[in-house]
Amino acid sequence: MFLWFHLTGQVNSFGLPVSAHGRRFYVTSPRDHLCGGLKFDILDFTCCEGVWHKGAALSCCGNRAFNLTQSSCCEGRLTLNVSQLVSDCCGYRAYDPLNQLCCDSQILTRTRPHVKCCGKELYNEDHQLCCGNVIKGRKVLTKMSIHHQCCGDNQFDQQSHCCCLVSQPSYKLIPEPLNASCCAPAIQKALQPPPVQTARRISQRSTNCMPGEKPCGQGSCFNPTTERCCVNPTSRQGQRYSRDQTYSEGTLSHTPGHHHGASCGSQVYNPDIKICCSGKLSNRVLGKNLCCGTTPYGVEDRGVLCCNQTLHHVVENGYQCSPGGHLYLPSREMVCGSHVHLNDPGKHCCGEETYDPQDEICCNGHKHHMLGNVSCCGGKAYDPSSGQMKCCAGTLYNLQVQDRISEEAQCCGSVLMEAGSIQTCCSAPGLDLLYPTQPGFTCCGHRYPNASLWSCCAGVLHPRPEPHNTSKNMIPGPRLLPLGGLKTEVLCHTEVLLGTVESVSVKMNERSIVMLNTMSVQASRGHVNALPSPHYVTLPNHCSSPELVPGNTYIWVKIPFSDTIRLISDLLDHSSPLHSILSRCSTFFLPREKPYTMF
Structure with missing residues (x-):
């Protein structure tokens, strides 16, 4: 059974789950480029609560700056070597919930994929019980059978006993045989069928609407077959009108057999004589059937132009709206962002x-x-x-x-x-995180799980039912590296493939990849050879190969004199991949050769 271990509630643009509490730390330096009243360079510094810090685009934890791919912020304190994107908080300390648990403000190491907390201990609910209470303390008991449940500090068999509250000599829970008098209420309750409430009844009770009616804003209902509902967008209060009501010269009247009423915010109006623009009613004028904000206008109106819901009156032909909604004259001006410059x-x-x-x-x-x-x-x-x-x-x-x-x-x-540090970089599409290297741990996409608890297939985690001996690791597939991670001798002096992934499929344990716009590149010689399209690549081990995103462009490095792929480099951050390769290898071009040739 495949399981995507979804620990958190947020996802990035590639669908990768990230920490639900990490999102608010993406806001970095103020946009006005002022820090403590002084101007600073956002390319070199980050401002946190008026304090400058070396480094651009960092996150803030109080007045301290940090990189959220390397550290976490909990209650204003930093925890190093645990990324905010995969961590949770245990008080003021951060931890990785994939490999750890927070139990009663203590961080414990997971012993099973799905263990739970019992006070300051861990337990497996398949084989153990967590009995006791918060006041007197909890303890872990080994389940005597699948029918045993907790009764105070002890356990009992539900088939032969019940749990009774005994008041003498002190209030406590103890197991009693089913024929005991205290077991009668429990037996009677077990024999009663559970109450049934349909979604319709719950809905009617929560809205207090009669059968056949629907909610109309807050605190009101209407009959959709005979009435119309208009909701005020500001107050969210609803108002009900009969379907034969319409406006005549601004006055509400009844017109049997006619259903011309339309809603504008919380008002009902006759669209034959009125026009509604952004919740504001105006008298309809022949030809003015368009809205610019709250103002009606016509396409044939002279000297007007609607930019970003603002109606402008222009005295000269040729004015246009920029993509950002700014009015400008292209023959004399150009718009850069929100600024209008002379040409x-x-x-x-x-x-x-x-x-x-x-x-x-x-x-x-x-x-x-x-x-x-x-x-x-x-x-x-x-x-x-x-x-x-x-x-x-x-x-x-x-x-x-x-x-x-x-x-x-x-x-x-x-x-x-x-x-020379002992660090491990784990990568997934659009996300790279750095972890302190630990024995027995291995990358699975952007996560770094304990391989004895979790197995990994193509970036997806699977819980192991029993602790696994990782001494016999499967042969790793090709590594996914950024372009800067490829050594110059590999990138420039060997033949590499450059292509865009169109689709990926799995047959048996192999991964088949279809590539478009594929080229063979030998950068040091400046040679670029276009290959037939589509081009096919097969990776022999699907599970141990990195995840590939259709539409992304990659570099494929083969083992010399072999078809086996050794390294894969993602070029997502490079708008011109071929230029990026050739410019990096330009110092190795042979004399008197052109930068590159296509043949």
Whole structure:
């Protein structure tokens, strides 16, 4: 049986479950770029309650900044090495509910996939009972049979005993034989059929509507066959009208046999003589059958233009509405975001400003001077061929400051992994999380479960019925890495496939993949060879292979002189995958060769 272990209530854009309490920490620095009354650079700093912190787009825990893929915030305190996206809070400490439980404010390690708390202990409800109470304390008892249940601190067999409250010498629960007098109420209750309430009765009781009626806003009902319901959008109060009521010159009247009434907010009106625009009634004028906000207008009206539900009166032809709803004249102006600029030949938009693409590069709404082989990393520009900088999912790191060389620097999402550290990066489509390496644990998508409790197939967790010996691990499939995680000698000096996944299917234990727009790339020679489309790739072990998303583009690295796929790189963050590969390998182009050739 397949089970998606859904621990939390939120999902990301790829359908991955993330922590329900992690969502509110996505809000980072204020948009006005002011921190404590002083202006700061959002590309380098984060502002938390008026305090500056080095690092862009971080989350805030009080006045402290943190990366929610590496830490968690509980009651204003930080817990390191537990991502906010997969954690829960146990008081002021965070824990991973996949491998741990919070029992009476203590964090305990799971011993089974579905164990539960019994005070400060764990128990398995299939074989154990949690008896006692909160005041006197709870204790774990081994079930004597499937028919045994708790009775105070003890257990009893429901087939032969019942649980009685004895007042002498002190109030306590004790098991008694079924023929005891105290068992009579329990037996009588067990013999009674459970009360039956249909959804219709519950609905009628909750709304207090008569049979045949439906709710009309708050506190009102109406008969849908003879009446009309109008609800005020502000107060949510409803008002009922007879279906033969209509408005005549603004006066409510009865017109037997005519059903011309329409609703505008909480009002009933005659659409032949009135027009309703955003809840406001106006007299109908011939030709004015369109609404701009609350104002009616006609398509043939001269000198008017509706932008973002605001009606503008223009004195010159040619005005247009920008996608953001701003009025502008294209022959003299251009709109960048919410700013209207005078036209400057050759200029284009970069965020709210204009830039010249001949001399500048636009990175995520920020413009920079174009120097050498410059590329974007988030809102910053850098030279990827220099080996001095490393881009991790939009976050730029200076390797000289980190005392690192480019080949050993590895990314896990937006985080640069520590040199020589014992860290494990677990990846799923659109989400990469870093965990401290633990023996017996293995990645399953973006989670890092205890392999003795959970098995994994293509990123989906399955509970193991019994603890499992993980000494015989199955052969791992190809690893999913970001483009920056591929070593230069692999990316530039071997033949790789570049293609977009169209569909994925599973036959037996193999995964078959159909790819479109597939190319064979040997970047160091600048060779790009278009392959027949569609192109097929087979991964021999479906369960141990990473999840692939149809529509995403990937790099496929084969073992030399073999068809076996060794590495897969997701190019989701790269708008021009081929350019990203060739620009990184440009220093290895052979002399006098063109950057690349298509044949």
